[in-house]
Amino acid sequence: MLDRLADRLDCLNRVVGATVRWFALAMVMLQFVVVVLRYVYGISFVFLNEGVLYLHAALFMLGAGYTLLVDGHVRVDIFYANASRRGRAAIDAAGAVLLLLPSMAVLAWYSWPSVRNSWAVMEGAISVGGIPASFLLKSLIPAFCVLLAVQGIACLLRDLARLAGTPRTPGHEDHA
DSSP: OOHHHHHHHHHHHHHHHHHHHHHHHHHHHHHHHHHHHHSSOOOHHHEEEHHHHHHHHHHHHHHHHHHHTTTTOOOTTTTTTTTTHHHHHHHHHIIIIIIIIIHHHHHHHHHHHHHHHHHHHTOOOSSSSOSSOOHHHHHHHHHHHHHHHHHHHOOOHHHHHHHOOOOOOTTOOOOO
């Protein structure tokens, strides 16, 4: 049952990950346009440079939950590599409960007033001539918190199932 609930939570980050991966291609293509315009034609547009920044921020902030889903983050724990499956589940569960979820709650709590104020005034461009939507850029912070927390909960549910000795759902890949 825990695995099935975790699988449902995974769906959100699978969809987001499948979408934002295209931001990498768009970012590279936009940067190519910026370079060609600057060095071939001698012209520059601030909004194009900011477009690269917005895509880069969106790619990393919105893709963080998907990265956790596919276990693509960097591990520094020296005990993890030699731990058993249950040991890894315990380490992951402790990390989610003690570090990941509280840090996402704190980040969301303290960033929310800035995001709310930015939306209230429809905060404009970062630079003169830039994209008049800083409020969208700031909105990536709570979105990051929600997506990473949802994936953290999904991973925690799976770890709890592993610690309880619940058999795996057929056809479900183990990301640990």
